[in-house]
Amino acid sequence: MTVVITRDVPGRTRGFLASIMPEPxxxxxxxxxxxxxxxxxxxxxxxxxxxxxxxxxxxQGSVVMIWRDDKQPGGLGLATLGTPPRRLADLDGVLVSVW
Structure with a gap:
């Protein structure tokens, strides 16, 4: 499963993503x-x-993409554009988002 979340991005970016993935x-x-x-x-x-x-x-804007990645904390890969940049960390078995 791959999920992309956008905020305040140009219509061109949203159209491109919609041509590849459904927008629920x-x-x-x-x-x-x-x-x-x-x-x-x-x-x-x-x-x-x-x-x-x-x-x-x-x-302007931000984009976050998450996907299954067994090599990363919690089994999730994370990529970000814009602010604030984030990463995932395993804190005593709990997956947390770190700035």
Missing amino acids: APGVYAAADLSKAVRERLWAVVADWHGATAQGSVV
Whole structure:
């Protein structure tokens, strides 16, 4: 399962994501069987577009992608664009989000 959550991103980004994944709620995209190659390509495009929307030194909006990754804490991979950047950490068996 791969889930992408967007906030204040351009319509182009939302349209691109909607062409690959269903949008069950506004700004939330989910796909049950997205391959690693497709996920990485999707992220590369979104990251490139996100960097291109910077106004001065401030980047607008944010994008978070989570997916199953047995090598990461809690079995979840996490990638973020925008602010605040986050990462996942295992704190005595409890998965927490760290800024």
